[in-house]
Amino acid sequence: xxxxxxxxxxxxxxxxxxxxxxxxxxxxxxxxxxxxxxxxxxxxxxxxxxxxxxxxxxxxxxxxxxxxxxxxxxxxxxxxxxxxxxxxxxxxxxxxxxxxxxxxxxxxxxxxxxxxxxxxxxxxxxxxxxxxxxxxxxxxxxxxxxxxxxxxxxxxxxxxxxxxxxxxxxxxxxxxxxxxxxxxxxxxxxxxxxxxxxxxxxxxxxxxxxxxxxxxxxxxxxxxxxxxxxxxxxxxxxxxxxxxxxxxxxxxxxxxxxxxxxxxxxxxxxxxxxxxxxxxxxxxxxxxxxxxxxxxxxxxxxxxxxxxxxxxxxxxxxxxxxxxxxxxxxxxxxxxxxxxxxxxxxxxxxxxxxxxxxxxxxxxxxxxxxxxxxxxxxxxxxxxxxxxxxxxxxxxxxxxxxxxxxxxxxxxxxxxxxxxxxxxxxxxxxxxxxxxxxxxxxxxxxxxxxxxxxxxxxxxxxxxx
Numbered sequence: 001x002x003x004x005x006x007x008x009x010x011x012x013x014x015x016x017x018x019x020x021x022x023x024x025x026x027x028x029x030x031x032x033x034x035x036x037x038x039x040x041x042x043x044x045x046x047x048x049x050x051x052x053x054x055x056x057x058x059x060x061x062x063x064x065x066x067x068x069x070x071x072x073x074x075x076x077x078x079x080x081x082x083x084x085x086x087x088x089x090x091x092x093x094x095x096x097x098x099x100x101x102x103x104x105x106x107x108x109x110x111x112x113x114x115x116x117x118x119x120x121x122x123x124x125x126x127x128x129x130x131x132x133x134x135x136x137x138x139x140x141x142x143x144x145x146x147x148x149x150x151x152x153x154x155x156x157x158x159x160x161x162x163x164x165x166x167x168x169x170x171x172x173x174x175x176x177x178x179x180x181x182x183x184x185x186x187x188x189x190x191x192x193x194x195x196x197x198x199x200x201x202x203x204x205x206x207x208x209x210x211x212x213x214x215x216x217x218x219x220x221x222x223x224x225x226x227x228x229x230x231x232x233x234x235x236x237x238x239x240x241x242x243x244x245x246x247x248x249x250x251x252x253x254x255x256x257x258x259x260x261x262x263x264x265x266x267x268x269x270x271x272x273x274x275x276x277x278x279x280x281x282x283x284x285x286x287x288x289x290x291x292x293x294x295x296x297x298x299x300x301x302x303x304x305x306x307x308x309x310x311x312x313x314x315x316x317x318x319x320x321x322x323x324x325x326x327x328x329x330x331x332x333x334x335x336x337x338x339x340x341x342x343x344x345x346x347x348x349x350x351x352x353x354x355x356x357x358x359x360x361x362x363x364x365x366x367x368x369x370x371x372x373x374x375x376x377x378x379x380x381x382x383x384x385x386x387x388x389x390x391x392x393x394x395x396x397x398x399x400x401x402x403x404x405x406x407x408x409x410x411x412x413x414x415x416x417x418x419x420x421x422x423x424x425x426x427x428x429x430x431x432x433x434x435x436x437x438x439x440x441x442x443x444x445x446x447x448x449x450x451x452x453x454x455x456x457x458x459x460x461x462x463x464x465x
Contacts, residue, residue: 019128020463021279023330026286027136027210027306031338031380033096035286036105036133037084038380038447040068042456043107043129045446052453057111057464064110064124071106071130079105079133088381088447092406093438095381101221102134102276114465127463134276136285137215140309141269142277144213149261150245153233156213160235162298163209167202171195171232180234180245180254189230189256196232208295210306216268228268231260282459284334285310289354290342290433293416297426304420307358332372334458335359340450341379342433343416344397345386351377353418374458379450383436401436409434 026032042050046058047065057063071078080103084096109127144152160168174192197217203209204218212218216229223229234254236245248254287307292300337355340348355375356363363373384401389410400410414431421429441447 021130021281023280023283024133025136030286030288035380041447054453055456062112066109069108076104079103104132111464135219141215149258156233157235168199171199184256193230208299209302231257282332283330286338293431335375337377340377341382341384347416348377350416350418357420382448
């Protein structure tokens with residue numbers, strides 16, 4: 001009888017969805033590492049002192065426990081959870097170091113099935129959760145698959161204005177002596193590519209800009225120093241007929257640029273999609289709306305453009321058994337406005353409203369395809385506590401915490417617009433969304449958070465029933 005029961009269990013296990021690949025992405029400084037660290041930490045505490053009232057599997061006692069187990073993808077670097085917790089628990093506490101490449105971790109979640117075939121055959125079951133962290137900048141490259149070298153060059157030329165044009169001075173100066181039809185000069189191409197790469201880094205670090213292509217130029221991972229990352233857009237300004245550029249020999253300068261761009265398309269961008277992105281089941285996209293509000297309209301609008309590019313890259317479709325086994329597609333997407341603890345609580349609805357406006361077009365497309373989509377504001381690891389200050393004789397909301405230098409701060413950082421800001425808004429409002437360091441923590445306590453339980457419920461709740 002036991003043998004028959006065991007065989008039935010195996011059949012049930014093979015036929016049911018017992019594995020979730022959760023992709024975590026976001027543009028730089030959105031808080032991916034902090035989110036994954038917190039997510040793991042919250043799940044590891046479910047059997048003791050979890051603080052996840054919105055996560056039904058924990059609230060109702062169905063989720064019995066979680067543990068870290070060895071990942072199956074041995075060629076993918078392991079996510080640095082221990083190192084992240086060491087930073088958070090240090091004195092003074094510090095944020096985890098951001099990851100620069102794809103990383104992964106696997107959790108086994110033990111739970112009591114509540115319905116379906118599993119409940120008939122098993123008292124307990126295990127859901128394996130693979131969490132994959134990868135830079136959002138890499139996804140910005142996926143649209144390159146639809147652009148040849150000259151089309152991409154035109155696109156890059158069109159965005160060279162405002163801050164970008166100012167930051168591109170050194171790169172543009174080097175391109176003035178570049179002859180696309182001269183014999184391929186690898187040294188010159190390497191030199192100009194280095195200036196172009198420096199320009200992209202400046203766009204991110206100094207300009208507060210988010211839309212950078214190619215993404216691997218700023219986060220190269222294992223490709224650092226490789227010739228595949230040594231090319232740049234050709235800004236010919238109608239100096240040469242386009243047909244002449246298209247017909248140029250492969251041994252010319254433009255021929256080398258063209259071939260490296262094509263190699264990047266096929267062996268970097270397409271390979272990433274095949275190896276990682278096409279295998280994800282669920283996706284959370286982290287968005288820091290506060291830093292672009294601080295930086296001004298150009299930075300904010302650039303973030304909008306980057307998010308639009310991200311949305312165009314996703315291939316959604318309902319998961320079925322065949323698709324789970326052979327060609328998984330994302331069936332649930334969660335957009336999360338991070339750093340909700342950097343604004344006062346009454347501003348949280350505005351933050352969600354702003355995020356909904358930012359992703360409205362993608363939301364409409366997903367709804368048409370029948371894909372589930374939601375927005376939430378959260379703080380993966382809470383760094384402030386709400387309070388009040390007296391202003392003009394009245395008590396007004398404020399935040400209490402320490403800035404990155406350790407100085408105590410009590411302040412009202414500003415109001416978050418609930419809709420996309422127009423020109424008049426920028427003239428009337430100013431913001432002071434400073435960065436706070438994490439609150440001091442105890443090693444045996446789950447990390448404090450805001451709405452991580454709501455995110456977990458959306459992403460995993462239906463899988464633990």
